[in-house]
Amino acid sequence: MVYWRKKIDGVVKVIREDKRLALVEVWGHKLGGIYTDGKLSGGKWREWLESLNEADCLVGDWNAHNQAWDPLNEDDTRGKDMEEWMVEKGFEIGGDYDGPTWERIVNGRRQQSRIDLFISRGPKNWQKVKSDKFLSDHWAIMAEIDWNGKLEEVVREKIDWDILGGEVNMAEEDEEKGDFHWYEELEGNTPYEKLKLLRQACCSTMRITEKSKRWWDEELSEQLKITRDARRGKGSNRSLDQAARIKRWKAEKDKMRSLVREKKKECWQAFCEENGEKDPWEIVKWAKDPWHLKATMGDLTDTTGAPLKTDNEKTNGLIRDHFGWRIEGRKVDEEEEVRERYPGLTGINQEKMEELVRKALAGTSNKSAPGPDGIGYKLIKRVLDLKLGSELIREVAENLINGRIPKEWQHSKVVMIPKPGKDHSKTKGWRPINLIN
Secondary structure, three states, rough: OOOOOEEEOEEEEEEEOOEEEEEEEEEEEEEEEEEEEOOHHHHHHHHHHOOOOOOOOEEOOOOOOOOHHHOOOOOHHHHHHHHHHHHHHEEEOOOOOOOOEEEEEOEEEEEEEEEEEEEEOOOOOEEEEEEEEEOEEOEEEEEEEEEOOOOOOEEEEEHHHHHHHHHHHHHHHHHHHHOOOHHOOOOOOOHHHHHHHHHOOOOEEEEEEEOOOOOOOOOHHHHHHHHHHHHHHHOHHHOOHHHHHHHHHHHHHHHHHHHHHHHHHHHHHHHHHOOOOOOOOHHHHHHHOOOOOOOOOOOOEEEOOOOOOHHHHHHHHHHHHHHHHHHHOOOOOOHHHHHHHHHOOOOHHHHHHHHHHHHHHOOOOOOOOOOOOOOHHHHHOOOOOOOHHHHHHHHHHHHHHOOOOOOOHHHEEEEEEEOOOOOOEEEHHHHEEEEEE
């Protein structure tokens, strides 16, 4: 049985560990890995069985090939005792698998038996129990486990720049011929809407947990499959004898390890190049939490000293102390109201304004975080030489000249950044960063 030896974020923890049992808890379910050496019998055997009562499932070597496991054996009652214990405690042999779980070859003859057992109880959420040969005498018993518990997960959208690149290439080919068919077929009524929907079409969803690895990619996934097939004797490895199969498996395993080291090194170097010179402590934080999953805001107190514990209380308190308004006073200005307060720019024509917008865009960083619409400077620059980019610049310039801010452009999200050297248990120890569409 393979398990983590320490409690990890409340997901896995070791309950008990001795020479015959390793018992771990996962999301409130208790799993036991068994090894019996045949030395327990009589009262000691029954007593040991009773010590397993808290487990939800037990898997491993029960020495079950021994003839003593015949419930009719009157000289050795271990089989009968275990059968009665299973019935009393509600355990059943899991799944429909009834094949061998142990195998060895002696003098050219293959010996097999069901030395290992998988037993479980409770809701029938153990599916497809099977065994798999891992180049050892014992076969691994595996079962699909359907639990409600899940690793803490963060879902993030990410632009697939390869897909977007393909779209841009098609647009460039059309426009070289004087054809703007690609632009006209984009969904949306305005250039901004077209860009927003194009981004959505080129996005992929990332589901990130604490087990996710930033350096993992498709090449590693493919090599892992090759290594597993070599270990299990699948595919092209079926025709190999045992010695050749082990040799092939070791070679693929070494290749996997080398590739993992290479990917880790590339990922680490890329991050250090981007952040190392700017702030070496960023490297330390990234190494501890590369996906920023553990970044949390603890309990706060507002400027009056009142405690803020729930997310809703913290949100309202931060808004009051940083922006000086009540939550019910927030609203998005209508376009007509904005036009009245900002009557527009005089003395600047459309062409000059477009030039100023392009110049301002050139001075932006591709790493700047986008607003709620997900449109960052990198995306705008990627389509800037297309008709979509020209029309977007024209739309922005027209709105600036007329003092009009479309309603959707006023939407933003606020990210709270801890101020260096300040008390982060107080609302004023955080700095708001406004990310606008």
